[in-house]
Amino acid sequence: GNSVTQMEGPVTLSEEAFLTINCTYTATGYPSLFWYVQYPGEGLQLLLKATKADDKGSNKGFEATYRKETTSFHLEKGSVQVSDSAVYFCALLTGANNLFFGTGTRLTVIP
């Protein structure tokens, strides 16, 4: 079946710290992989995506590489800001256009 497992939170970091949020997946076929972000009081927004193995998605300083050999799509950012505080969801998209999400990881960045 299809499923996503992501690092449990909450995660609290100081500003300018390095961020990694782990995500691994199980899927039939060749899914596309996504990171979504939910800022306080807002809806889910697409942060970045990768559609095939070895692709790297990037946006707003965040990066994630589609690793087929380890079935992973870890989210990284070299220097987090207070404005990055949000809940981050890893997700995969099947051929039937269904999104499977992880449980979400709450990130709090303190000044």
Next chain:
Amino acid sequence: EAGVTQFPSHSVIEKGQTVTLRCDPISGHDNLYWYRRVMGKEIKFLLHFVKESKQDESGMPNNRFLAERTGGTYSTLKVQPAELEDSGVYFCASSQELGNSPLHFGNGTRLTVT
């Protein structure tokens, strides 16, 4: 372009009552999805409309949930009668095409059943 809008943003009802959630997708988006996040758990797929037709409703938890999309525009999700375990955040999303077309999410409706 207006985004996906959901109403209400919050709803608190008693067990056994009925609640109807509404989603207005982005104009022109044929695909409309409902998802639910129960507290602390993953966001789970409920169902998918293509225009007014239910393409996939495999995620609907039971027959207390009824989704409609008359005319292929806005959609409603009715829970009747509501149970405690129905509490959570209900997200709606829309997209223009299948495949790699991005899903645009609404802000969600937080439902609390007491």
